Amino acid sequence: MLWWCSAQGIPWTWTWRPYVGVWLFVLLIAAAYVYWHRAAQPGDSTRARRWAAGGGIAVVWLLLDWPVGALGAGYLESVHALQFLGMSFIASPLLLVGLPAGWESRLGPRATAWLRALAHPLQAIIVFNLIVIATHVPAIVDALMTTQLGSMVIDAGWIAGGLLFWWPVLRAWPSRLTAAARLAYMLAGVTLHMGVGMFYVVANVPLYRVYELAPRIAGIDPLDDQGRAGGIMMAGDVALGLGAIAILLWLWGREEAKRAEQG
Amino acid sequence: MRFRALAVALGLGLLAACSGGGGGAEKAKASTPAGRYHGATLTPPLPQPDFTLTTTDGKPFHFKAETQGYVSLLFFGYTHCPDVCPVHMANLASVLDRLPVGTAGSIKVIFVTVDPARDTPRELRKWLDHFRPSFIGLWGSLAEVNQVQSRFGMPATEIEKLPDGSYAVGHGAAVIASVGDSVRVLYPFGVRQADWLEDLPRLVAAIPREHKAD
Numbered sequence: 001m002l003w004w005c006s007a008q009g010i011p012w013t014w015t016w017r018p019y020v021g022v023w024l025f026v027l028l029i030a031a032a033y034v035y036w037h038r039a040a041q042p043g044d045s046t047r048a049r050r051w052a053a054g055g056g057i058a059v060v061w062l063l064l065d066w067p068v069g070a071l072g073a074g075y076l077e078s079v080h081a082l083q084f085l086g087m088s089f090i091a092s093p094l095l096l097v098g099l100p101a102g103w104e105s106r107l108g109p110r111a112t113a114w115l116r117a118l119a120h121p122l123q124a125i126i127v128f129n130l131i132v133i134a135t136h137v138p139a140i141v142d143a144l145m146t147t148q149l150g151s152m153v154i155d156a157g158w159i160a161g162g163l164l165f166w167w168p169v170l171r172a173w174p175s176r177l178t179a180a181a182r183l184a185y186m187l188a189g190v191t192l193h194m195g196v197g198m199f200y201v202v203a204n205v206p207l208y209r210v211y212e213l214a215p216r217i218a219g220i221d222p223l224d225d226q227g228r229a230g231g232i233m234m235a236g237d238v239a240l241g242l243g244a245i246a247i248l249l250w251l252w253g254r255e256e257a258k259r260a261e262q263g
Numbered sequence: 264m265r266f267r268a269l270a271v272a273l274g275l276g277l278l279a280a281c282s283g284g285g286g287g288a289e290k291a292k293a294s295t296p297a298g299r300y301h302g303a304t305l306t307p308p309l310p311q312p313d314f315t316l317t318t319t320d321g322k323p324f325h326f327k328a329e330t331q332g333y334v335s336l337l338f339f340g341y342t343h344c345p346d347v348c349p350v351h352m353a354n355l356a357s358v359l360d361r362l363p364v365g366t367a368g369s370i371k372v373i374f375v376t377v378d379p380a381r382d383t384p385r386e387l388r389k390w391l392d393h394f395r396p397s398f399i400g401l402w403g404s405l406a407e408v409n410q411v412q413s414r415f416g417m418p419a420t421e422i423e424k425l426p427d428g429s430y431a432v433g434h435g436a437a438v439i440a441s442v443g444d445s446v447r448v449l450y451p452f453g454v455r456q457a458d459w460l461e462d463l464p465r466l467v468a469a470i471p472r473e474h475k476a477d
Contacts, residue, residue, distance in 0.1 A: 009346070010346070011345035011346055204361065205455070205456045205457040205460065206455070206456055209453075209455060212354070212455055212456065213350055213452070213453060213455070214350075215345055215346040215349070215350065216349050216350060216353060219349075219353070219393065221353060221357055222353075222354075222357075222456075223357055223456070
């Protein structure tokens with residue numbers, strides 16, 4: 001019985017395998033959301049928020065469990081890149097939107113203090129980018145991905161980093177960013193892994209031992225796969241960046257229009 | 264331009280981190296002194312054993328004569344191998360594609376099947392062509408192949424029956440690199456493309472001038 005998807009060095013098969021730790025992790029998140037929504041004030045737990053939470057939990061499960069989790073952990077870097085994008089930029093914002101309104105106000109004083117410190121945009125972007133760097137450095141990835149605990153640390157780091165990154169954009173607490181500030185923040189957030197993606201594309205050797213020496217799937221060359229991973233990261237960043245810019249520009253325009261009306 | 268500069272800066276950082284730790288091959292790289300290779304370097308080099316097996320075209324292949332003036336990378340494996348053999352072959356093929364034509368042309372990759380019962384010459388050729396058509400496939404009876412392996416100090420082939428009625432083949436995982444008529448380096452499984460890219464030109468440069476192939 002396996003706890004978490006990691007690089008096992010064994011040939012890939014399409015035989016289903018259970019990953020108990022992934023199930024427990026997903027169940028824990030689901031249980032927390034059920035509790036929070038039940039404990040919320042009637043108006044704070046809307047259907048849209050519950051759907052967002054369900055969507056976020058489903059994406060986490062899909063990305064961590066077999067087969068995606070196993071392929072990404074030990075065989076294909078391109079799948080690993082999809083996991084990163086999915087967890088940081090799809091699951092995390094959905095999970096944040098899925099929190100009941102005013103969720104922060106029910107935290108204890110210590111948790112509030114921690115969240116207040118980490119959710120500041122400057123701290124959030126620094127910690128998020130540090131997590132991105134740390135989880136893409138070859139020596140760290142090669143060391144962590146070969147153990148179930150290490151692989152879990154990377155996955156949990158991406159989700160935690162994603163939650164932190166999206167917090168100042170999606171939760172208007174402790175401070176509310178203007179649309180222009182959100183735009184700048186988003187650009188700062190996607191620029192670094194755009195660079196990581198570009199480096200994957202231009203590198204002339206496979207960077208990660210774990211993928212280079214993994215048993216091949218359908219003869220896929222690790223260098224080609226690395227290029228594909230870079231392409232996925234860049235395409236994801238462009239889509240996300242353009243999407244976010246479009247939304248934020250629209251919000252910005254709306255704010256300006258409101259201000260003009262009031263002035 | 265900004266992204267390109269960032270990519271270069273990040274790349275340098277990643278490479279710095281890469282050379283600072285990680286797996287065995289990387290550690291070997293970090294500690295490889297000048298003049299040594301990323302595999303187990305034989306000092307002094309051993310005289311290259313000679314043998315004759317059959318190519319996938321059915322012609323005799325006299326190892327010593329055919330590899331004179333070349334770097335030879337000899338590997339004992341089998342086409343049903345699920346892990347080590349295809350990874351070694353794919354990495355070598357990928358590296359040879361990126362070396363200058365003159366350097367790649369001075370290297371002969373020779374794959375000797377340790378599973379002659381299943382690896383017919385035709386199957387062997389088809390499998391090797393998937394990686395690189397220039398790879399040489401050699402075939403012989405299991406007794407002959409075991410004899411050749413023992414001359415190179417490699418373990419004899421072991422057959423392990425599997426529950427589904429098929430079998431797995433136990434074999435050495437090292438690539439044996441010879442230059443001219445001497446065995447120089449044993450590359451274990453775990454050697455990476457970056458290591459090959461660094462070592463192969465050096466091995467080619469070590470071919471004695473009088474032996475160099477035209």
